[in-house]
Amino acid sequence: MTFPFRNAVLTGACGGLGQALARELIAQGAAVALVGLNRAVLDELAALAPERCTVYTPDVADAAAMQACAQDWTARHGLPDLLIANAGVAGGFDTAQADDLAVMRRMLEINLLGVATTFQPHLSAMRAQGRGALVGVASIAGWRGMPGNAAYCASKGGLIRYLESLRAELRGTGLSVHTVSPGYLRTALTAGNRFAMPGLMEPDDAARALLAGVARGREHIVLPRRIGWLARALSLLPASWHDRLLLGQPRKPRVGEAGATAIPGLPAGDTSSSEPRS
Secondary structure, eight states, rough: OOOOOOOEEEEEETTTHHHHHHHHHHHTTTTEEEOOSOOOHHHHHHTSSTTTTEEOOOOOOOOHHHHHHHHHHHHHHOOOOOOOOEEOOOOBBBTTTTTHHHHHHHHHHIIHHHHHHHHHHHHHHHHTTEEEEEEOOOOOGTHHHHOOOHHHHHHHHHHHHHHHHHHHHHTTTTTHHHHHOOBBEEEEEEEEOOOOOOOBBBBHHHHHHHHHHHHTTOOOOEEEEEHHHHHOOOOTTHHHHHHHHHTTOOOOOOSSSSSSOOOOOOOOOOOOOOOOOO
């Protein structure tokens, strides 16, 4: 199947899935706006096709900064036909801990608001053009809340509903909206997990499956598919049984605990300054 997209904007391009997506898009001949926080990683990716890549390092939750990036990209390479909102962060959460409220706020800013700030600057022009795909990378964790992971589950659950709403709004315009729900990918975000990760998938395999699904027009993409079947099977259990099963699993480390991934942009005193995304 011929890859149908020639101009892509990719956020979270420094993470495991992001780097894999960037390499695959470049290999397919697309021009790629590489958006992330780790300039060295982005420059290395851009060097694969310098005439087709431009590096941007905004905070994805900063609407003005994302608009400036979009204007610069369009001036250089034209209107994108593929937007992949992949930037995201993860971490454990405990409502009883006051410091964790800042973690939740920042997670919602990056994982949920950051998708809208990625889409918004391009949406009117893409709608006028009448073609293009908008991809939001959510998570299986957005399907059901999990103990100790409330902030992440809330951000991804909210993202799934946001993408549903946007999909309905864009029906008949020529634009497609795709919800990607990865299970467990072998990335920095899962490296510190202390619980079982069934269906663990390599980022390169996930990137190829994601792009193939979007090219085929699939609105809901689960990576890998079998983890979606497992999640749906578990959802058939009574809620109390499901809760007891999850309560027996080790929890994801909170910010500052051993194995936790850093979350950029937290107030001074909280762990910060690392690249978001899977």
